[in-house]
Amino acid sequence: MKSSNQKIPIHFPNEIELFIKREDLLHPIISGNKFRKLKYNLAEAKRLGYKKLLTFGGAFSNHIIAVAGAGKEFGFETIGIIRGEELIDKIGENPSLQFAHEHGMQFHFTDRTSYRDKTSPQFLLKLQEMFGSFYFIPEGGTNDLAVKGCEEILTIEDKMEFSHICCAIGTAGTISGIINSSIENNQIIGFSSLKGDFLSDVIRNFVQKKNWNVNCEYHFGGYGKVSDELISFLNFFYMKTKIPLDPVYTGKMMFGIFDLIESGYFPPNSKILAIHTGGLQGVAGMNDMLQKKNKETIQYND
Known part of the structure; x- marks a missing residue:
């Protein structure tokens, strides 16, 4: 099992640093x-x-x-x-x-x-x-045992080093585990892949802490929905970093992080950790759908 924090090789204003935790590398299938x-x-x-x-x-x-x-x-x-x-x-x-x-x-x-x-x-x-x-x-x-497993995502070093920790949300188990294991100085931001703000209520079933919020602005139309802008961003991000993102969860999260950095949401000197939750198996299916619509596809092959 391996997971590592990888710095994004892109310069951000105000001395903001962005790292990605490669949880997608834990296992070739159960990632x-x-x-x-x-x-x-x-x-x-x-x-x-x-x-x-x-x-x-x-x-x-x-x-x-x-x-x-x-x-x-x-x-x-x-x-x-x-x-x-x-x-x-x-x-x-x-x-x-x-x-x-x-x-x-x-x-x-x-x-x-x-x-x-x-x-x-x-x-x-x-x-x-x-x-x-x-x-x-x-x-x-997502259930209590799933949340327990997700409490092991953050290391002690992660909690001490990063001011902001970001992850995508689908059924809220991952972010709940991250919140439970976080410390007071961590601000946890979840990026919803679904329309609506109901996921906050789901999270409250699993957590007691208050150091978190759910951003619902980057769902791109809802679960499984994408836009030309999102696909272009995934290809741009891969070209710059060689890190593949999935179009349903992590791609939307990363698009949101970049947009929030550009809009001044994060204070100067923020150190951000984005959790790569995997999901890359879905890229092939998404590309099949995009090809049928004569749209730009996700290009992850050198």
């Missing part, structure tokens, strides 16, 4: 925050004697990929409840689903209306009748 979120859940599933893991996700879900990879590596059967019945005959056209399938995941596709009931006891009971006993991991992986 970034997925590694952290699954660590204690897998241990608990093993302790309780479960043989199957069941979780939920969309067509390009990094979480689905990570659970499938973890199942194969650690000896669990895996079941993915996938949003969208229209995908049943399109597994081979979807890089994420194809990868999960090749790593042994069994799929059950459901319509979007039924999918909204994914946390209801009745729906979970129906799945137990269908698949037998399983260890349930929520969509995105």
Whole structure:
């Protein structure tokens, strides 16, 4: 396992420094925050004697990929409840689903209306009748054990060195763990990939500290949505740093950080740590979609 802090080789005004914590390097498949979120859940599933893991996700879900990879590596059967019945005959056209399938995941596709009931006891009971006993991991992986794993992202040195710590938010587990392990002098900023400000309420279920805020200005239309400007930024960032970002989470976060630096949000001499939470498996699927629309694609090959 490896994770390192890498300084961004771009000059910023007011002596501001930006580093990126390469959590994406933790594991080739179970990377970034997925590694952290699954660590204690897998241990608990093993302790309780479960043989199957069941979780939920969309067509390009990094979480689905990570659970499938973890199942194969650690000896669990895996079941993915996938949003969208229209995908049943399109597994081979979807890089994420194809990868999960090749790593042994069994799929059950459901319509979007039924999918909204994914946390209801009745729906979970129906799945137990269908698949037998399983260890349930929520969509995105966020639960108390996931937050516990994400509390291990920051080192003591990180907490002492950086004034601001930034991360992308999807289901709020990663930022909750970071907040819990932070110290008073750290200002934690979460960049939401979703429309709306409801994630602050989710975070409050897991944390007691007040040294954080959620920025909802850089979602680019909502979860999984991108713009020409965002794709151009991802390619610019890679050209300058050779660090690939994903278009759903970390790319939006980094775009937001750059914009906030330019607008004077960060005080002079701020030292910023951005958490790279992985998610790069989704780049291939996004590029497929962009190509079909004759749009600029993400270029990460030298």
